[in-house]
Amino acid sequence: MSHRNGSERKSRERWVSLAVFVLVCLAVELVAGLLTDLSVRDWYLSLRRPIWTPPGWVFGPVWTFLYLSMAVAGWLVWQVRSVRYIRPALILFGIQLVLNALWSGLFFGLRNPMVAFWEILLLWFVIAVTLTMFWRIRRVSGLLFLPYLIWVTYATGLNFAIWRLNP
Numbered sequence: 001m002s003h004r005n006g007s008e009r010k011s012r013e014r015w016v017s018l019a020v021f022v023l024v025c026l027a028v029e030l031v032a033g034l035l036t037d038l039s040v041r042d043w044y045l046s047l048r049r050p051i052w053t054p055p056g057w058v059f060g061p062v063w064t065f066l067y068l069s070m071a072v073a074g075w076l077v078w079q080v081r082s083v084r085y086i087r088p089a090l091i092l093f094g095i096q097l098v099l100n101a102l103w104s105g106l107f108f109g110l111r112n113p114m115v116a117f118w119e120i121l122l123l124w125f126v127i128a129v130t131l132t133m134f135w136r137i138r139r140v141s142g143l144l145f146l147p148y149l150i151w152v153t154y155a156t157g158l159n160f161a162i163w164r165l166n167p
Contacts, residue, residue, distance in 0.1 A: 021074050028067065038108050040108060047162055047165070070097075070144070077093070085136075088133065089130065096127050099126055103120050117159045131145040
């Protein structure tokens with residue numbers, strides 16, 4: 001009976017920890033969304049944008065998918081507690097979340113594509129290092145981070161183009 005209670009408790013702890021990862025990532029998405037809303041309907045629409053800018057409706061579903069993928073990736077890494085470099089990987093995970101929200105504040109909140117561009121380069125680097133560390137700990141976590149890195153690579157190009165088109 002005690003073995004069963006112990007496994008039930010571990011199962012419950014696993015699901016609670018997943019919920020925490022999801023809630024943290026979705027909270028960052030909410031903050032980034034609120035910062036984006038500061039100027040997406042007026043200032044952003046007044047900017048010259050490259051022809052390869054996606055329609056506005058694309059961003060919400062893409063970001064929700066990416067934040068959920070990040071949450072699962074982080075949670076899967078967190079589950080592997082025997083690896084000695086798990087803590088630095090999870091610290092980088094947290095840093096990239098902060099940088100992610102910060103980009104929205106710089107680009108949309110402060111309406112500064114130049115500063116946002118330099119910040120997104122740092123974000124890209126931290127994502128790449130996090131992906132590499134996640135891959136070493138648990139390959140599926142690295143794979144879950146890959147679409148995020150690809151999207152931020154695209155967003156970096158878009159940010160650069162907007163900055164250069166709107167001096």
